[in-house]
Amino acid sequence: MNSGTTITAGIDGSRASLDAADWAAREAGRRRLSLRLLHAGTRHRVSARVPDVDVPAGCARTTLDRAAIQLSYAHPALDIVARDTETPAVPALIAAAAESETLVVGTRGRTGHSALAGFLAGSVALTVASGATCPVVLVRAGELPEDEREFAPxxxxxxxxxxxxxxxxxxxxxxxxxxxxxxxxxxxxxxxxxxxxxxxxxxxPHGRAPADRSANAPxxxxxxxxxxxxxxxxxxxxxxxxxxxxxxxxxxxxxxxxxxxxxxxxxxxxxxxxxxxxxxxxxxxxxxxxxxxxxxxxxxxxxx
Missing domain, CATH: 3.40.50.620 (HUPs)
Known part of the structure; x- marks a missing residue:
């Protein structure tokens, strides 16, 4: 795949990564790009174009298989490629960034009251965001399609x-x-x-911190x-x-x-x-x- 034609989403089986992949699929649809799902650190390398993900009889579907098939049903017009690699997550994702327009990774969302919700950014997400050569999107667990849009009663x-x-x-x-x-x-x-x-x-003034001033005060x-x-x-x-x-x-x-x-x-x-x-x-x-x-x-x- 050539840079500028693909959005890559990292898949590790977590809720955050699956929500990030769904976000990436929507973004690929908006931009009319293909979507690549990348699962790193696995023993068996598989590269397949969805929905033609062939799983031998008697073998359980992998996390990557399930994610690819679910996204192909949700976004039938989208060109999706699923790939496994034995390379560890960080180098695999950074290498994929060099071939992608955008790289999308998930990070855990905080639990509890929505006002306190945010990211519990893991080392993989932060390291990739610090080293990738293309834009990196960090998507929290629980991100839904309706979160992108204004509320309409x-x-x-x-x-x-x-x-x-x-x-x-x-x-x-x-x-x-x-x-x-x-x-x-x-x-x-x-x-x-x-x-x-x-x-x-x-x-x-004079190297001292201003006393008792709000962030927006003159x-x-x-x-x-x-x-x-x-x-x-x-x-x-x-x-x-x-x-x-x-x-x-x-x-x-x-x-x-x-x-x-x-x-x-x-x-x-x-x-x-x-x-x-x-x-x-x-x-x-x-x-x-x-x-x-x-x-x-x-x-x-x-x-x-």
């Missing part, structure tokens, strides 16, 4: 309701074209509004002017993308406070949160924070 079919907003966290020091372009394209594919959030914290001195400058910079950064995607409804938000906290607030009620990562670098503190706490799927896009 009555008998309105789910497919007729609009998608929830896409949120992009943007660092103006690194306004990478690949990151911004991915966010605009994702919003357009969904016909969803895009909210671009830039969070900033001015340096404390800072003394020239902080107001710096905030105005950042709003202008954000508008200028997005202007060519607005021109390239004229049908995308875009809102801009410059907020004072820590990026992780502000992205969590902005992503409340969102369908997708997109953050960036420097290619060859680790996930930043803000990205790790939102991955652990946000309730919607998170896309980590490498840039640079």
């Amino acid at each position: 009555g008998r309105t079919p789910m497919s007729a309701t609009p998608y929830r907003p896409v949120v992009l966290g943007l660092d103006l020091k690194h306004p990478a074209d690949g990151l911004i372009g991915h966010a605009f394209d994702t919003a357009v594919v969904r016909s969803a509004p895009l909210l671009v959030v830039h969070a900033w914290t001015p340096p404390p 800072s003394p001195g020239g902080a107001h002017d710096r905030g105005t400058g950042r709003r202008r910079a954000l508008t200028g950064t997005l202007r060519p993308w607005r021109d390239k995607f004229p049908d995308a409804p875009v809102a801009e938000q410059v907020v004072h406070g820590h990026a992780g906290d502000q992205l969590l607030r902005a992503s409340t009620g969102a369908g997708l949160l997109i953050v960036g990562r420097r290619a060859g670098g680790r996930l930043g503190r803000a990205a790790r924070s939102v991955i652990r706490q946000v309730t919607c799927p998170v896309v980590v896009v490498p840039y640079g």
Whole structure:
């Protein structure tokens, strides 16, 4: 398979991975791409195109077989390929990323009250998100198709309701074209509004932390002017993308406070949160924070 034509989903038999595979199938359908299901660390390598997954008589179906067949019934128009590999999960998924437009992995959802729901991101998910060369989507266990869309009372079919907003966290020091372009394209594919959030914290006076100030309170001195400058910079950064995607409804938000906290607030009620990562670098503190706490799927896009 060639890069740019396939979405790959990692399958390990967990609820999180199966929900992630279902999300990946919906995304592949939206983008008219094929779906590859990859189960790593197995003894017997099998590559099969669904629904022609042949299982010898008397042999139990594997987790990969069952997932592939279920998805083929749920998405009959989708081209699905199922593959086993003996390679351990992390290197197998990172290698698959080089051949994929997007890589989708599951991570456990927290239990309990929905307000506390979020990710219990495992080492595989975080390592893959830190090392893959394509965008990596982290999908929590329990993610449902209706979670992507606005609630519509009555008998309105789910497919007729609009998608929830896409949120992009943007660092103006690194306004990478690949990151911004991915966010605009994702919003357009969904016909969803895009909210671009830039969070900033001015340096404390004389190296001291400001006392008793809320995250959105104005800072003394020239902080107001710096905030105005950042709003202008954000508008200028997005202007060519607005021109390239004229049908995308875009809102801009410059907020004072820590990026992780502000992205969590902005992503409340969102369908997708997109953050960036420097290619060859680790996930930043803000990205790790939102991955652990946000309730919607998170896309980590490498840039640079």
